[in-house]
Amino acid sequence: MALSPSGPHGLVRTATSVLAAFAVILSGLGNHRAAAAPAPVSAGSPSGHHHQSLDTRQANIGKPVAFFLAGDSTTAAQSSTGGGWGPGFLSTLDTTRGATGRNFAKDGATTVSFVADGLWAQLTSSARLAVAEGRDTFVTIQFGHNDKNPAKGISLDAYQANLARMAGDVAALGATPILVTPLTKRLFDTNTTPPRVDDDLAWQQNRTLVAAVQGGFPFVDLHRRSMDYVNAIGPASAAAYSRVPGDNVHINARGSVVFGRLVADLVSKNLPRTGAWIKKDAELTGKIQAGVPA
Ligand SMILES: *[C@@H]1O[C@H](CO)[C@@H](O)[C@H](O)[C@H]1NC(C)=O
Numbered sequence: 001m002a003l004s005p006s007g008p009h010g011l012v013r014t015a016t017s018v019l020a021a022f023a024v025i026l027s028g029l030g031n032h033r034a035a036a037a038p039a040p041v042s043a044g045s046p047s048g049h050h051h052q053s054l055d056t057r058q059a060n061i062g063k064p065v066a067f068f069l070a071g072d073s074t075t076a077a078q079s080s081t082g083g084g085w086g087p088g089f090l091s092t093l094d095t096t097r098g099a100t101g102r103n104f105a106k107d108g109a110t111t112v113s114f115v116a117d118g119l120w121a122q123l124t125s126s127a128r129l130a131v132a133e134g135r136d137t138f139v140t141i142q143f144g145h146n147d148k149n150p151a152k153g154i155s156l157d158a159y160q161a162n163l164a165r166m167a168g169d170v171a172a173l174g175a176t177p178i179l180v181t182p183l184t185k186r187l188f189d190t191n192t193t194p195p196r197v198d199d200d201l202a203w204q205q206n207r208t209l210v211a212a213v214q215g216g217f218p219f220v221d222l223h224r225r226s227m228d229y230v231n232a233i234g235p236a237s238a239a240a241y242s243r244v245p246g247d248n249v250h251i252n253a254r255g256s257v258v259f260g261r262l263v264a265d266l267v268s269k270n271l272p273r274t275g276a277w278i279k280k281d282a283e284l285t286g287k288i289q290a291g292v293p294a
Contacts, residue, residue: 006077007031013228018115028204033143033181034255036104038043041137053131053171053173053174054174056131056174057131057136057174057175058129059134060134060135060137060174061136061273062136062273062284063134063135063201064098064099064100064135064136064151065099065100065101065135065136065137065138065139065277066099066100066101066127066130066135066136066138067089067090067093067099067100067101067102067138067139067189068101068102068104068123068126068127068130068137068138068139068140068175069086069089069090069101069102069103069105069139069140069142070104070105070114070119070120070123070139070141070142070143071086071104071105071106071109071141071142071143071180072084072105072106072107072108072109072110072142072143072144072145072146073105073106073107073108073109073145073249073250074105074116074142074145074182074183074205074250075105075140075142075180075183075249076103076106076107076258077103077105077245078107078250078252078253078257079107081107081108082107082108082243082250083243083250083251083252083253083255083256084105084183084250084251084256084259085183085222085251085255085256085259085260085263086090086103086105086256087103087253087260088253088255088256088257088259088261088263089101089140089257089260089261089263089264090102090103090234090254090260090261091257091260092260092261092264092278092281093277093278093279094277094278094279097277098273099277099278100130100135102126104119104122104126105142106119106121108146109143109146110143110146110147110149110152110154111143111147111154111158111159111162111163111166112147112152112154112158112162113146115162115166119151119171119197120169122140122144122185123139124169124170127170127173127175128173128174128175129140130175131173131174131175134275136176136273137174137175137176137204138175138176138177138267138271138274139166139175139176139177139178140164140180140263141163141166141167141170141171141177141178141179141180142179142180142181142182142183142208142266143159143162143163143182143204144159144181144182144201144205144208145182145183145201145204145249146205147159147162147204148200148201148203148204156203156204156207159204160208160210160211161209161211162178162266163207163208163211164174164211164214164215164217166236167179167211167212167215167217168215171217174188176271177209177218177270178210178218178219178220178270179208179209179217179218179219179220179268180205180219180220180222180263181204181205181208181209181220181221181222181223181282182201182205182208182220182221182222182223183222183223183226183251183259184197184199184201184226184230184251185197185198185199185200185201185248186230186235186238186241186248186249187200187248188235188238188244190235191246194230194231194234195234195235197227197230197231199222199227202223204223205221205223205224208223218270219269220263220266220267220270221235221266221272222259222262222263222266225262225266226259226262228284228291229262229288229291232291232292233280233291233292233293237239238294240254240293241258241259242255242256242257243255253284257284258284258288258294260279261284261285261288262288264278265285265288
């Protein structure tokens with residue numbers, strides 16, 4: 001696939017509306033689709049186990065949710081080297097009614113290092129335990145900011161295959177994977193009027209969506225929605241969410257609340273059964289939808 005200078009933005013825009021419809025179909029079908037799809041599962045996963053995991057998932061629907069987050073610094077907790085949407089998202093879970101979650105995202109992680117460093121094994125064993133405890137268990141998977149670094153040597157094909165394999169692993173253990181396209185950066189092209197985000201993650205968005213559609217996995221297009229929001233509020237308001245002034249990648253505590261809310265609203269829209277466990281914030285949701293600073 002050639003990387004044209006203009007990028008796949010037009011195609012992605014068009015495909016995204018098709019995908020929005022697809023997401024509705026997916027959520028309408030519940031998770032039968034995700035589990036039944038010929039998704040790449042871990043080698044040696046017997047099909048009997050696969051069916052058993054589908055039964056477990058069905059039995060856990062309606063039970064309190066557990067969310068496990070896989071990703072890089074744009075999902076991770078706020079720190080001196082990172083800051084993402086994970087903490088804000090987890091704060092939307094209704095823990096008073098038994099919902100729970102844990103953020104495994106790590107600064108600098110790629111789809112390769114997250115597995116090599118043992119974080120994927122830790123996450124999947126926590127997810128397996130949650131399934132066994134009778135929780136309706138979800139795993140969000142968002143990578144790309146570091147996978148795209150040429151020094152990592154991860155091709156787009158490998159990135160896509162790694163995402164699909166992770167999603168397949170989650171489905172095989174009786175949980176529901178949610179592929180998440182990368183949070184936008186807040187780096188603007190100031191030569192345009194009004195200024196627009198200078199998007200260098202369009203191919204990672206594309207490959208995450210392709211992995212989701214090909215595998216029949218649920219997804220949320222955070223990249224598209226976060227970029228639309230950042231474009232709507234403009235550079236000055238977007239900068240207020242930066243971890244520190246000038247950091248156009250990582251977000252501060254308020255940014256985590258805002259973009260975590262954006263993720264929560266997308267998740268409850270695309271996977272409606274999660275909505276009962278996600279606390280509402282009509283004011284914040286309204287501001288994000290209206291494209292005004294929050
Ligand atoms: C991904 O990019 C390819 C190649 O440009 C395009 O054909 C396809 O429609 C895109 N898919 C999505 C989901 O954006």
